[in-house]
Amino acid sequence: MTTTAPAADAAATSLPSSDPATDDVLPRLATRLAAPPAGWTVQVDAIVVGSGIAGLTAALELRTRVPRVLLVTKDLLGSGSTVWAQGGIAAALDPEDSPAAHLSDTLVAGAGLCDPRAVEVLVTEGPARVRELVGRGAVFDTAPDGQISLTREGGHHADRIAHAGGDATGAEISRALVAQIEAVRDDPGIEVIEHALVLDVLTGPPDADGRPGAACGVTLHVIGEGQRDGVGAALGKAVIFATGGIGQVFRSSTNPPQATGDGIAAALRAGAALGDVEFVxxxxxxxxxxSGVKGQLTLVSEAVRGEGALLLDTDGVRFMPDVHPMAELAPRDVVAHAIVRQMAATGSDHVWLDARHLGADFLRKRFPTIHERLLEHGIDLTNDLVPVAPAQHYHSGGVVTDLVGRSSLRGLYAAGEVACTGVHGANRLASNSLLEGLVFAHRAAKHVTEQVAAGALHQQEPVVRAGDEALVAAASRSRVQRLATDGPGVLRSADGLRRAAVGLAAVPTDAHQRHDDGRLLAAPQVAEWETTNVHQVASVLTATALAREESRGGHARADFPATDERWRVRLNARLGHDGRLELSRTPID
Incomplete structure (x- = not known):
């Protein structure tokens, strides 16, 4: 199985320059954040950014294989998105199941845009990686025979979802992996810096075509409780991004507050290609x-429907059997769109989730975390209908990588939600996300190890990239989130996307230089850097959603409601020499 062609450059074709869908709204974006010069420098062999399942796995795999590893995380080690994963981790662990069946379900959910080679890697290597998690101390729920207990979720045709603590799978996996890191924290071969925001990827001298050279480190700001202070530079032969998702681009999301798209934005600024960005x-x-609630919202896991909970509209009518043969267990995009349409039909802003018939004892035992969180809001899952509506949850796109995690920028790797491996296509199959982070972080770490050992990755001296620097005032974040929610939200249209594009282009990106009433709009600091990342991700998301004139998976266009086989391509996005966003298409094999 080939591991070459970090795919944005493989057989990619540019969109026509006169394409009326995008020619006047492609944004021009900065290639670096406005920030003070680095006040300190550390040099290592490999840098891992992020402490979810992908980042922790990569750091653990690298620790004994390269001389020195730096693990950087934005908050505490156990604060990433992994800890919030309720549903579980999917793998063909049952003898009656098979990787081939898991592959089939994944391809169906991906709506024709999955890379079959990447999915094959996921499903064939997944069971072994899950068993390794057990070896690292993760405790999964077990059946009476002592084997891992498996359940079913939407889009799966077999029981292949492993859980821990009923609905606390991510928290258990995070606990086990963090414990492994803590056990070696005093090892001179690894350094952990918490409370640190990575600002930009450092790159070497430009290539012959003028594009940025290889990744050779990162700049980062230690927020105040880490081992180093202020802005510094970490130099390394390889950088692995495992920075999570983009939830805070929207007004409401299930993602933690740290999910501001930092890795995607930094990779874009450094010259790496993004793919499938439109699929949210x-x-x-x-x-x-x-309607006024903002921030991280409470997720009611798909596993609740997997156990038999039903969706009812506000008139008490069950509607999913008329939408899809799998009813409430249809792929997530199908269910989310059906809910939005049913809400419109009934003039409501939510629907009901009904689990009462499953029994109080079962619900309390199977979903203890969900039950407790709902009680905090005065809702008893065992007795009450639960008001629910769609909210941003996962990003299927990200930094385009090959089968070993390499991006199109030499020396930069990505794994987990920040990456676009091709596994998810247009829509992620339930509980494939933890598995993807686990499998591809393992592969990326292995490849970095081999490349460092062979001398193929060597330390370059960073140079200042051509292009502008940017800073968006933190006060603009709510404006950006509103534009993203109203434009590339659940249901999209050309008019809404164009309004969003125009609005995003009007947001000042020079807050560090612009004065209002004699006062500087903003100075470089964490809230401004995060808001700049949110703005850049929202701009790319809007442009790619406008360009894709069809509905498929997590991308639904009211003006193009049908799936169009001419769009069975990956839409890539990268910055040109002048900072203008360039779009190209890569056919799906």
Whole structure:
């Protein structure tokens, strides 16, 4: 199986320059953040950014294989998105199941845009990686025979979802991996810096075509409680991004506050290609608490529907059997879109999730975390209908990588939600995300190890990239989130996307230079850097959603409601020499 062609450059064709869908709205974006010069420098062999399942796995795999590893995380080690994963981790662990069946379900959910080679890697290597998690101390729920207990979720035709603590799978996996890191924290071969925001990828001298050279480190800001202070530079032969998703681009999301798209934005600024950015998964069943609620919302796991909970509209009518043969267990994009349409038909802003018939004892035992969180809002899962509506949950796109995690920028790797491996296509199959982070982080670490040992990755001296620097005031974040929610939200249209593009282009990106009433709009600091990342991701998302004139998976266009085989391509995005966003298409094999 080949591991070459970090795919944005493989057989990619540019969109026509006169394409009326995008020619006047492609944004021009900065190639670096406005920031003070680095006040300190550390040099290592490999840098891992992020401490979810992908980042922790990569750091653990690298620790004994290269001389020195730096693990950087934005908050505490156990604070990534992994800890919030309720549903579980999917793998063909049952003798009656098979990787081939898992592959088939994944391809169906991906709506024709999965890379079959990447999915094959996922499903064939996944069971072994899950068993390795057990070896690292993760405790999964077990059946009476002592084997890992397996359940079913939407889009799966077999019981292949492993859980821990009923609905606390991510928290258990995070606990086990963090414990492994803590056990070696004093090892001179690894350094951990918490409370650190990575600002930009450092790159070497430009290539012959003028594009940025290889990744050779990162700049980062230690927020105040880490081992180093202020802005510094970490130099390394390889950088692995495992920075998670983009949830805070939207007004409401199930993602933690740290999910501001930092890795995607930094990779884009450094010259790496992004792919499938337009495919955003909106989880169908997120607790609805009113239209004014913002921030991280409470997820009601798909596993609740997997156990038999039903969706009812506000008239008490069950509607999913008329939408899809799998009813409530249809792929997430199908369920989310059906809910939005049913809400419109009934003039409501939510639907109901009904689990009462499953029994109080079962619900309390199977879903203890969900039960407790709902009780905090005065809702008893065992007795009450639960008001739910779709909210942003997962991003299927990201930094384009090959089968070993390499991006199109030499020396830069990505794994987990920040990456576009081709596994998810247009829509992620339930519980494939933890597995993807696990499998491809393992592969990326292995490849970095081999490349360092062979001398193929060597330390370059960073140079300042051509292009502009940017800073968006933190006060603009709510404006950007509103534009993203109203434009590339659950249901999209050309008019809404164009309004969003125009609005995003009007947001000042020179807040560090612009004065208002004699006062500087903003100075470089964490909230501004995060908001700049949110703005850049929202701009790319809007442009790619406008360019794709069809509906498929997590991308639904009211003006192009049908799936169009001419769009069975990956839409790539990268910055040109002048910072203008360039789009190209890569055919799906």
């Amino acid at each position: 998964q909106f989880h169908p069943t997120v607790l609805w608490l009113g």
